[in-house]
Amino acid sequence: MTREAPPHFEVLVIGGGPxxxxxxxxxxxxxxxxxxxxxxxxxxxxxxRGQSCDGQRDETTDTEASTWAxxxxxxxxxxxxxxxxxxxxxxxxxxxxxxxxxRELGYQKLVLATGARERLLxxxxxxxxxxxxxxxxxxxxKCGLPIRGKRVIVAGTGPLLLxxxxxxxxxxxxxxxxxxxxxxxxxxxxGLCLSGWPAKLLQGLQLKRxxxxxxxxxxxxxxxxxxxxxxxxxxxxxxxxxxxxxxDYLACGFHLVPNLELALLLGCAVGDGCVRVDDFQQTTVSPxxxxxxxxxxxxxxxxxIEGQIAGLAAVERTTEARALFGARQRARRFARLLxxxxxxxxxxxxxxxxxxxxxxxxxxxxxxxxxxxxxxSAKLHTRxxxxxxxxxxxxxxxxxxxxxxxxxxxxxxxxxxxxxLAAISGHSRPEHSEVxxxxx
Amino acid sequence: xxxxALTTQVTVMVNGAPIVVPLGATVAVAVVLAGQACRTxxxxxxxxxLCGMGICYECRVAIDGIPHSRGCQVLxxxxxxxxxxx
Numbered sequence: 001m002t003r004e005a006p007p008h009f010e011v012l013v014i015g016g017g018p019x020x021x022x023x024x025x026x027x028x029x030x031x032x033x034x035x036x037x038x039x040x041x042x043x044x045x046x047x048x049r050g051q052s053c054d055g056q057r058d059e060t061t062d063t064e065a066s067t068w069a070x071x072x073x074x075x076x077x078x079x080x081x082x083x084x085x086x087x088x089x090x091x092x093x094x095x096x097x098x099x100x101x102x103r104e105l106g107y108q109k110l111v112l113a114t115g116a117r118e119r120l121l122x123x124x125x126x127x128x129x130x131x132x133x134x135x136x137x138x139x140x141x142k143c144g145l146p147i148r149g150k151r152v153i154v155a156g157t158g159p160l161l162l163x164x165x166x167x168x169x170x171x172x173x174x175x176x177x178x179x180x181x182x183x184x185x186x187x188x189x190x191g192l193c194l195s196g197w198p199a200k201l202l203q204g205l206q207l208k209r210x211x212x213x214x215x216x217x218x219x220x221x222x223x224x225x226x227x228x229x230x231x232x233x234x235x236x237x238x239x240x241x242x243x244x245x246x247x248d249y250l251a252c253g254f255h256l257v258p259n260l261e262l263a264l265l266l267g268c269a270v271g272d273g274c275v276r277v278d279d280f281q282q283t284t285v286s287p288x289x290x291x292x293x294x295x296x297x298x299x300x301x302x303x304x305i306e307g308q309i310a311g312l313a314a315v316e317r318t319t320e321a322r323a324l325f326g327a328r329q330r331a332r333r334f335a336r337l338l339x340x341x342x343x344x345x346x347x348x349x350x351x352x353x354x355x356x357x358x359x360x361x362x363x364x365x366x367x368x369x370x371x372x373x374x375x376x377s378a379k380l381h382t383r384x385x386x387x388x389x390x391x392x393x394x395x396x397x398x399x400x401x402x403x404x405x406x407x408x409x410x411x412x413x414x415x416x417x418x419x420x421l422a423a424i425s426g427h428s429r430p431e432h433s434e435v436x437x438x439x440x
Numbered sequence: 441x442x443x444x445a446l447t448t449q450v451t452v453m454v455n456g457a458p459i460v461v462p463l464g465a466t467v468a469v470a471v472v473l474a475g476q477a478c479r480t481x482x483x484x485x486x487x488x489x490l491c492g493m494g495i496c497y498e499c500r501v502a503i504d505g506i507p508h509s510r511g512c513q514v515l516x517x518x519x520x521x522x523x524x525x526x
Contacts (some may be wrong), residue, residue, distance in 0.1 A: 039513065117491060117495045129486055143468070145465075360498060416450075
């Protein structure tokens with residue numbers, strides 16, 4: 001059902017993944033008028049992609065995803081999907097764009113739940129078609145790409161790799177090898193620590209069972225992708241030996257980096273690559289709360305807890321929010337354990353050859369970037385990070401490669417159409433009041 | 441969504457050739473299934489989808505004449521015209 005949304009929300013949530021859905025549901029259940037905006041065409045974020053998050057159930061639905069979707073639905077949250085926030089023209093208002101136009105959204109309290117993206121690192125051949133992020137290829141498969149019978153190498157680091165590999169296998173792919181850059185010792189230590197987290201241990205064992213027979217190589221990472229117009233072979237460093245393996249796809253991601261752009265645009269303080277929040281998930285900008293991966297990558301469990309705290313705090317239900325502090329602390333400890341386990345090894349800083357493209361938008365090579373001391377200098381002289389992705393891919397990569405610090409963020413935070421830019425500069429008012437894809 | 445809906449298909453045109461994709465497939469999936477690059481980079485390399493979630497802009501194509509559309513964020517509709525960006 002399409003209907004016009006109220007132009008103003010008491011609580012507006014940006015990002016429809018677990019943190020955003022939990023925040024929206026908890027705030028709306030307290031009687032607030034709540035809207036939730038997501039760039040994707042459906043709610044659920046990346047982790048619940050492909051599952052029914054419109055309040056209906058089917059046999060493939062994660063019960064947690066459908067539970068939160070139902071709670072949102074029942075409490076009357078307005079969902080605005082396929083809508084991307086590009087700017088805050090003035091405090092209390094955001095400008096958002098979709099394929100058909102742009103619109104302004106008003107808010108009293110804002111919850112940022114903008115999630116994370118994969119850290120993608122350059123190596124020779126990584127720009128070939130069919131080399132994708134690990135979660136990237138999984139998203140494509142969830143969106144209809146058939147991989148039955150395809151040879152998919154899964155590489156990179158982090159707990160996502162196991163889940164992704166199990167998913168591909170379940171959908172009929174052959175996995176010649178899984179390459180995890182972390183050393184065996186770190187993985188063994190994680191295994192030992194998991195005894196303190198029985199639910200996680202169970203999850204891990206289940207994944208291991210689903211991956212029976214798949215070669216798992218620790219101390220291993222991609223060295224070069226080969227192919228003429230598309231990927232056909234991958235050379236890896238496998239526990240000290242070099243090996244080349246035929247494959248149809250490479251799914252390669254080096255854990256996650258928080259999406260901070262919107263928080264930075266709104267002036268929220270950031271430290272150590274994360275949005276700084278207080279106990280109630282409130283940022284340094286008073287009506288703005290933040291939950292989930294932007295406050296520190298911690299996975300779905302932590303995101304749900306933080307989202308709930310943010311949603312409750314935004315409607316001043318501090319007692320109920322406080323009741324979740326203990327659970328949050330425990331989930332944060334687990335996140336820190338994962339950070340230590342999957343710390344990136346220094347070899348990954350030296351995979352590029354001189355002509356390896358680092359900035360894919362502007363085709364800036366490693367050797368051209370080596371001539372610069374800072375991100376700003378590289379941007380000004382080579383256009384690195386100045387293309388459509390605005391440094392979302394090469395920014396985290398150059399942070400690892402050259403230890404460059406990211407710059408401030410300027411509007412629009414995503415490429416926007418000229419009408420939207422005109423609205424930003426105040427020459428025009430939004431004309432579109434009805435947004436396709438909107439439903440209650 | 442009832443499970444039979446998943447087997448329903450739509451046909452889109454990718455660079456002028458018809459491609460049949462499952463209902464619910466994104467434009468990026470259709471382009472990969474067509475064996476085509478989404479775009480040609482500034483130095484002339486073929487590029488395909490990378491992040492799958494609307495961040496990297498590698499899958500941008502023209503959709504029904506609208507240039508620079510992210511293929512991974514748009515669902516295929518019957519008869520849609522998709523063309524690679526040069």
